[in-house]
Amino acid sequence: DAGVTQSPTHLIKTRGQQVTLRCSPKSGHDTVSWYQQALGQGPQFIFQYYEEEERQRGNFPDRFSGHQFPNYSSELNVNALLLGDSALYLCASSSRGLDSYNSPLHFGNGTRLTVT
């Protein structure tokens, strides 16, 4: 049973560029959430996708956008990259079924983004 998979594992970009990160959820999961984790900090919620729509959003600018596909996989796009966007980007999946209201998130291994 594959867990949450993310690609790429590492990425180096230049300020002003755009980046796309990808995530496939754990089998049986239908909800994908994205988090940003800066060095020495806890993960911060970016947004969540369910049924191909953004359902909730954290305190992140519009430069951060996403998409969910019919197979539940998801992309995170960041435009006009800033040095401060350098972080570990984590994808987490879960299931929104009625019997899983409190079920925990399962995280992927993350994408390490470095902006120079």
Added chain:
Amino acid sequence: QKEVEQNSGPLSVPEGAIASLNCTYSDRGSQSFFWYRQYSGKSPELIMFIYSNGDKEDGRFTAQLNKASQYVSLLIRDSQPSDSATYLCAVTPGGYGGSQGNLIFGKGTKLSVKP
């Protein structure tokens, strides 16, 4: 601003001792509480979750929740060097279940278990 507070540590304990990690949260409506372990450079790994007041035990780990005090803790018995990691406390905002994905994390407590 909903917050989760943890002592950043480092917390250093000898091998075989009990490690006690603490967390307070500001949103009185929070319903679900999670402890994640994160090794350096790796992603968070779920250790335990708790929803009801009291203790919940799983092997060497015990989570304790006191909603009146807005306090959650994690005890690690018989600590091993392999337990050395950063422990992240996470809570759901009021009105949301854990599966809805919008956890609020603390900054984490770094635990070091000395052989």
